[in-house]
Amino acid sequence: MRRVNEDVPLLDVPLLDDLMPWSVAPLRLGRSWVVAPDVRTLRARWDALVRAEGGDREALFRPSRARTLTTAVPALPGQRTGTARFARETGPCPEPVRLAHGPLDEQWLLPDHRLLDAARPELWRVADDRQLFAVEQGYVPQGPGAPAPGPALLVTAALPDGRSPAGRPGRIRPLYRRPGGREPNVAPGLLAVLSARYGSEVTAADLLAWALATARPSPAGSAVPLPADPAVWASGTALGRRMAEVQLRGARGGERPRLPGGRRPYVRAALPPRPTTLAYDAEGEALLVGDGGRIAPVPAEAWEYRVGGVRMLELWFEQRTAPAAEPGSLEAIRPAAWPQEWTSELLELITVLALQAGLESERPDLSGAELLTRAGLRAAGVLPVPAPARRPASVLDREEEGPEGQLALL
Secondary structure (H helix, E strand, O other): OEEHHHOOOHHHOOEHHHHOOOOEOOOEOOOHHHEEOOHHHHHHHHHHHHHOOHHHHHHHHOOOOOOOOOOOOOOOOOOOOOOOOHHHOOOOOOOOEEEEOOOOOEEEEOOOHHHOOEOOHHHHHHOOOOOOEEEEOOOOOOOOOOOOOOOOEEEEOOEEOOOOOOOOOOOEEEOEEEOOOEEEOOOOOHHHHHHHHHOOOOOHHHHHHHHHHHOEOOOOOOEOOEEOOHHHHHHHHHHHHHHHHHHHOOHHHOOOOOOOOOOOOEEEEOOOOOOOOEEEEOOOOEEEEOOOEEEEOOOHHHHHOEEOOEEHHHHHHHHHHOOOOOOOOHHHOOOOOOOHHHHHHHHHHHHHHHHHHHHHOOOOOOOOOEEEOHHHHHHOOOOOOOHHHHOOOOOOOOOOEOHHHOEOOO
16 A cells, blocks of 8 residues: 555556456547437438449548448448448438537447448447446646646547547447446456445446546546545545536436536527537626627636547537538538537537536545555456456447348358
């Protein structure tokens, strides 16, 4: 055991990789047109692609080394999409699925394996209504005067792509290794050690909540200090559960986030049909959207909230309004005017950022706290983590369609 104020070396603090050992690399989509903030846009892009023929279809598709019009791949687990070569595809658009597209932004994805360079099928096999995904945000070196990079760890119920707005992307860590909330993705023996230390049962969800409340970025990954004091653990996990409820936005049976009465953001002046600028009026606590659009109140903490050093409100807006790089491409197919649902999503994002910023100000003060170090976990037999715990579990509870309609061999 060591104390924080004794300058515990960062390498002595357990990493999330020690605690939740199975992780998956971020998705590599390969082409940006497979993601959009609204379903109608994805359907229009698909229709444009399957109507095109020959060289026009190939140009719209944007072939890569991993995917061309003739690549043969199986369907993604749990998805009923075509597996014939895309050069012959003429069918309807597959049902888009919700995607956590980078931090705190939910968009839509075409779940067709033929379109995605590296879709990480092992994530799709365990994605269900019990699963949560912890997403590390990657390490961003801090220069003098640079803004704080933001949280090291976020959680989502939607399948995450692991995209990072700045710096090296982190890893995606499912809470469970099997569907149905079975087999927690936790180092073998760790929950028993923590339960004995804190005098009550510790679950995988408790561990994730503690990590959300306390993880800090490091070049080696997200560092998660483990306290010796049961009271510190209890307060930290309670805080982490509140953070998770805010970030999940009503998923998994939670309540949708709401600010107190009088602090809830509203549209005070109608947003223009095609806004291109976003600014903040600090004195009036207002978000200025395009020419004349106004949302208030917007706390300064929401406007300044950053992940990877990047303001989330500015990134969210840019994702929806930045001009397409190439006219005539599938990326250029977008809504003709600002959809009403984007306004609702923007109001909710403001709420999430304001609440999350407030919760982060309550992070437990671990200065002087006695910690369970990596050396302590080795002494308890938790570390090193056995190799099988770092690999995906076998999931054989469903058939998967292979290339050209064949049954996939798992």
